[in-house]
Amino acid sequence: MDRILYLDCKSGISGDMTVGALLDLGADSHVLLDVLKSIKADGFDIVITKINKGKFECTDFDVVLDKEHDGHDHDMEYLYGHLHHHDETGHEHHHEHHHEHNHRGIKEINAIIDNTVMTSNAKEIAKHIFDVLAKAESKAHEVPVEEVHFHEVGAIDSIVDIIAIAVCLDNLEISDVIVERLYDGKGTVRCQHGILPVPVPAVKNIVDDNGLELEIIDVQGELVTPTGAATVAAIRTSDKLPKDFKIEKTGYGNGKRDYGLDGVVKAMIIQNNS
Numbered sequence: 001m002d003r004i005l006y007l008d009c010k011s012g013i014s015g016d017m018t019v020g021a022l023l024d025l026g027a028d029s030h031v032l033l034d035v036l037k038s039i040k041a042d043g044f045d046i047v048i049t050k051i052n053k054g055k056f057e058c059t060d061f062d063v064v065l066d067k068e069h070d071g072h073d074h075d076m077e078y079l080y081g082h083l084h085h086h087d088e089t090g091h092e093h094h095h096e097h098h099h100e101h102n103h104r105g106i107k108e109i110n111a112i113i114d115n116t117v118m119t120s121n122a123k124e125i126a127k128h129i130f131d132v133l134a135k136a137e138s139k140a141h142e143v144p145v146e147e148v149h150f151h152e153v154g155a156i157d158s159i160v161d162i163i164a165i166a167v168c169l170d171n172l173e174i175s176d177v178i179v180e181r182l183y184d185g186k187g188t189v190r191c192q193h194g195i196l197p198v199p200v201p202a203v204k205n206i207v208d209d210n211g212l213e214l215e216i217i218d219v220q221g222e223l224v225t226p227t228g229a230a231t232v233a234a235i236r237t238s239d240k241l242p243k244d245f246k247i248e249k250t251g252y253g254n255g256k257r258d259y260g261l262d263g264v265v266k267a268m269i270i271q272n273n274s
Contacts, residue, residue, distance in 0.1 A: 036164065056252045056262065118163065136205035
């Protein structure tokens with residue numbers, strides 16, 4: 001039977017929110033952490049926690065870079081503790097030490113993906129998401145795709161997020177993905193390219209080039225990240241829910257920015273009865 005995933009992006013969508021939602025739906029964290037352990041890149045920790053957000057209990061997926069360790073708040077209940085070392089507080093972390101330059105091109109990113117212990121299907125999904133991103137960045141910066149050097153996208157947290165999304169989708173055996181529309185805010189956001197208008201150019205390019213519906217809502221801030229938009233563009237197979245369906249399971253992925261919205265991506269596995 002086909003497994004259909006529905007993503008509700010009313011509070012926006014980012015890479016980490018998507019991973020959190022898929023873990024919350026039941027993607028196997030052991031499988032995920034085994035793959036993340038095999039990534040040949042800079043040192044990072046993976047912190048997966050259950051968070052209560054009032055009406056939602058959701059999963060938070062956090063990629064903590066080495067340089068951020070000191071400032072990170074680890075005073076949380078840990079959901080998954082395997083494959084980690086213990087720090088002095090008794091909490092457990094997954095930790096990798098590899099160092100290389102942060103600004104990577106698509107060739108370097110594909111090599112990182114090829115060298116992990118992912119299934120071939122998961123590798124294909126991850127590469128497709130990066131391909132969408134590379135095209136959007138290439139258009140935004142007016143350089144050929146092979147010359148795009150990802151800054152934010154090539155940073156290890158984005159690479160981990162995208163690989164994690166691919167692994168979780170593969171693990172859940174998702175065959176179809178429904179996303180009706182994306183919702184973004186307005187105003188400006190500061191990033192490594194300076195201060196950009198929201199939606200940022202890469203997101204606008206992804207939306208325009210992949211026929212996505214984007215609704216601007218009255219919120220100051222970036223709700224849709226380039227990774228979030230590229231993920232939807234790469235994995236979406238439909239923009240309409242079936243007329244009659246049954247919800248098998250619901251999961252929520254935590255967003256770390258507070259815009260006064262629910263701040264979660266809601267994900268459902270549904271069965272088409274129509």
